Amino acid sequence: MQLTVWTYEGPPHVGAMRVATAMEGVHYLLHAPQGDTYADLLFTMIERRDRRPPVTYTTFQARDLGKDTAELFQRAARDAIDRFAPRALLVGSSCTAELLQDDPAGLMSAIGGDIPVIPLELPSYSRKESWGASETFYQIVRALADRDRRAPPREGRRPRANLLGPTALGFRHRDDVIEVTRLLDHAGVDVHVVAPLNASPADIARLGEADFNICLYPETADTAARWLERSFGQRVVRTIPIGHGATCDFLAEVAAAAELSVPAPQASNLPWWSRSVDSTYLTGKRVFIFGDATHAIAAARVATDELGFEVVGLGCYNREFARDLRAAAERLGVEPLVTDDYLEVEAAIAAAQPELVLGTQMERHIAKRMGLPCTVISAPVHVQDFPARYSPQMGFEGANVLFDTWVHPLVMGLEEHLLTMFRDDFEFADEAGPSHLGHGETRPLLDAPTADANAPVWAADAEAELRKIPFFVRGKARRNTESYAAERGLAEIGLATLYEAKAHHAR
Numbered sequence: 001m002q003l004t005v006w007t008y009e010g011p012p013h014v015g016a017m018r019v020a021t022a023m024e025g026v027h028y029l030l031h032a033p034q035g036d037t038y039a040d041l042l043f044t045m046i047e048r049r050d051r052r053p054p055v056t057y058t059t060f061q062a063r064d065l066g067k068d069t070a071e072l073f074q075r076a077a078r079d080a081i082d083r084f085a086p087r088a089l090l091v092g093s094s095c096t097a098e099l100l101q102d103d104p105a106g107l108m109s110a111i112g113g114d115i116p117v118i119p120l121e122l123p124s125y126s127r128k129e130s131w132g133a134s135e136t137f138y139q140i141v142r143a144l145a146d147r148d149r150r151a152p153p154r155e156g157r158r159p160r161a162n163l164l165g166p167t168a169l170g171f172r173h174r175d176d177v178i179e180v181t182r183l184l185d186h187a188g189v190d191v192h193v194v195a196p197l198n199a200s201p202a203d204i205a206r207l208g209e210a211d212f213n214i215c216l217y218p219e220t221a222d223t224a225a226r227w228l229e230r231s232f233g234q235r236v237v238r239t240i241p242i243g244h245g246a247t248c249d250f251l252a253e254v255a256a257a258a259e260l261s262v263p264a265p266q267a268s269n270l271p272w273w274s275r276s277v278d279s280t281y282l283t284g285k286r287v288f289i290f291g292d293a294t295h296a297i298a299a300a301r302v303a304t305d306e307l308g309f310e311v312v313g314l315g316c317y318n319r320e321f322a323r324d325l326r327a328a329a330e331r332l333g334v335e336p337l338v339t340d341d342y343l344e345v346e347a348a349i350a351a352a353q354p355e356l357v358l359g360t361q362m363e364r365h366i367a368k369r370m371g372l373p374c375t376v377i378s379a380p381v382h383v384q385d386f387p388a389r390y391s392p393q394m395g396f397e398g399a400n401v402l403f404d405t406w407v408h409p410l411v412m413g414l415e416e417h418l419l420t421m422f423r424d425d426f427e428f429a430d431e432a433g434p435s436h437l438g439h440g441e442t443r444p445l446l447d448a449p450t451a452d453a454n455a456p457v458w459a460a461d462a463e464a465e466l467r468k469i470p471f472f473v474r475g476k477a478r479r480n481t482e483s484y485a486a487e488r489g490l491a492e493i494g495l496a497t498l499y500e501a502k503a504h505h506a507r
Helices: 012-022 039-046 062-066 069-084 104-111 129-144 173-187 201-205 218-232 244-258 270-275 277-282 293-306 319-332 342-352 361-370 395-422 460-466 471-487 495-506
Strands: 026-031 055-057 088-093 117-119 160-164 190-195 212-215 235-237 286-291 310-316 336-338 356-359 374-376
Touching: 012 026, 012 039, 012 055, 012 088, 012 129, 026 069, 055 069, 069 088, 069 104, 088 104, 088 129, 104 117, 117 129, 129 201, 129 218, 129 319, 160 173, 160 218, 160 244, 173 190, 173 244, 173 395, 190 201, 212 218, 212 244, 218 235, 218 293, 218 319, 235 244, 244 293, 244 395, 286 293, 286 342, 293 310, 293 319, 293 356, 293 395, 310 319, 310 342, 319 336, 336 342, 342 361, 356 361, 356 395, 361 374, 374 395, 460 471, 460 495, 471 495
Parallel strands: 026 055, 026 088, 088 117, 160 190, 160 212, 212 235, 286 310, 286 356, 310 336, 356 374
Antiparallel strands: none
């Protein structure tokens, strides 16, 4: 394990909590010491849930290690069953409790009972949160899905599909489910079960009655969807409907699975705006993308195919989907970045010199330090990314949301250029910082001189002149000037060198 200030994913038992908390009638008994019970804050504070997550902790202390922690676990299990009366019980261990090797599954079998008990073996020291969510959902589906319940004949009814993957703490999952359900209804398809979000054990039991499955979030649902495909013969729709083009492709795949004609696309403003004169100044904007593989790959397609941006960096933190990420990066001609080290991501952003960052909560902090506009497109996220308003990422309405949230920071960047005309006024001085990036910032880190010891040194007058260039093209001007000076063996960049480099690159 690696100690770090920030982390993209928690341990796998947090992934299990995301599934358990999303469901109804499911309780999670977690063998954990005091100190591993922090997860309540994730759901009640960040996601603003109106009730605690359905988790009971054994909360053993140091003095309990010399006693029988197994008895402590069994007592907590009996109390949880009596108090919460769950219809299914998940049992597992946190990182620390895993070292005790108390075998929660064996301890529960000794207790007995008439409710389904699903043991979770989540190796905390080799796996992480997304894998934990995927494994938990798979074990629930495998244990509770009734193999005798199959889709009835299609005569006299509309085709129906299961939506698989949305969880608690998911990025806009609630709104995505609403939007996709509307899309399917428009296409003539009914939603049979949404799982794990708001699903009960009884809902899981009837998954096999659907005609096909839609894997909305592969990080959580891919393993379960593959098992359902093998066990029930249900076809899986895998296109992720993020962006206008992908939504059209999604509807075509749904139509094929449902044996229906492809419905006409619903209205979306994204195609019109991306073709309009107002948006032409955005063409070729350099964008760096990082997040979970599903959202990062989808964002790269929207950025290149629908908004005309240039993707200069593409990465993800979940290594289970590294192959998909690398394939997408190869199509775009960029170097893939698969890492869970935010410092490595920060270095890649600084090297790419983008004009917009699309990422997670971590990239938002990094971009702010660098003076770059940023939009969050993926978990992990903070409380501000769980808006009270309807704000999906998927479907045609989601495409409108993408356009608004990605383009507005760049539009504000152009307004910053106008403010430079009034830089002598106290309220528009450089010390005030860009208005759309927060107040109190000094010179953006992205404009700092190159860290290379052999790079030319900037003279004070040249540095001051460089600061007059609009910030969204200043990085390119710095790079061009440093390249010009290096080619001529100049140790210092003065005002004359800056003007000469400008004239050189203008030719």
